[in-house]
Amino acid sequence: MKDSYDVVIVGGGAAGLGGALALTRARRSVVVIDGGAPRNAPAEHMHNYLGREGTAPRDLLAIGREEVAGYGGEIVDGQVVEATRTDDGFRVRTAAGSEVSARMLLVTTGLVDELPDVPGVGARWGRDVLHCPYCHGWEVRDAAIGVIATSPVATHQVLMWRQWTNDLILFTHTAPDFSSEDLEKFAASGIEIVDGRVAGVEATGDRLTGVSVEGRGVIARDALVVPPRFVARSALLESLGVETAVQEMGDAVIGSYVPAGPTGETSVPGVWVAGNVTNPRAQVISAAAGGVDAGAMINAALIEQDVAARVAERRMSRLG
Missing domain, CATH: 3.50.50.60 (FAD/NAD(P)-binding domain)
Structure with missing residues (x-):
């Protein structure tokens, strides 16, 4: 990995790769750090994914990784264990000890089915x-x-x-x-x-x-x-102060999730989510779409930062 990126994406499933694809095509520097534990690993095929009906989950991820890499995105196998806020964004550390900075974070860590x-x-x-x-x-x-x-x-x-x-x-x-x-x-x-x-x-x-x-x-x-409990992998988000909530159906608690806006923005500025970590009902195709939506909105937020910096620079040069 380089030392810094526009966006670090934690989780390389359909949502994470969908976000990475949108961002790399927007000419953003992106690294996806993936722990290698997709929720649908036991399944032989995925369904309701228009154009890829019946594809093996591992094959979709391989295709997605190749597409993201084709636009300059980086994929790193590893487990993110810590994220902290800095003056310029965030600093992320992996279990192997590597550290990397990002202006924005997209967390797509999914959920665990507790059986x-x-x-x-x-x-x-x-x-x-x-x-x-x-x-x-x-x-x-x-x-x-x-x-x-x-x-x-x-x-x-x-x-x-x-x-x-x-x-x-x-x-x-x-x-x-x-x-x-x-x-x-x-x-x-x-x-x-x-x-x-x-x-x-x-x-x-x-x-x-x-x-x-x-x-x-x-x-x-x-x-x-069997009805599992859908428990969001939210520890990293909680460490940053992101709010979590219980998922209910009627009078029964069926799990947890991370509340977010319609395009993935969380309660903490600069931290975004997509996929099952925020929507336990999301299938593969909707998780991928959620990642694309979040990626587009992250790029929009970065554009605002870039324009504000250029305006400030212009004003300083005129004062000089």
């Missing part, structure tokens, strides 16, 4: 243990699907997944009692209810075969839906 404590769920996450029907519903359409209920959010989730299959079981697991209205909706939709705590996930080879329920044995299923 229920059910044996076998983590090992199959992103393959046949799922949460988003828009990401994976088509691939398991008409299959025997189970939904593990861990909160009242399960009502929304199981009714949504009903769109993709008629063979649906709701495992009550640790969720509170459902209302009579919810139970009526389940019955009208042909959704079976199985009471009892889920003890684990059964698999044969590389294929999920069933769900083990305490006192009920193994119930055959082809795929399983």
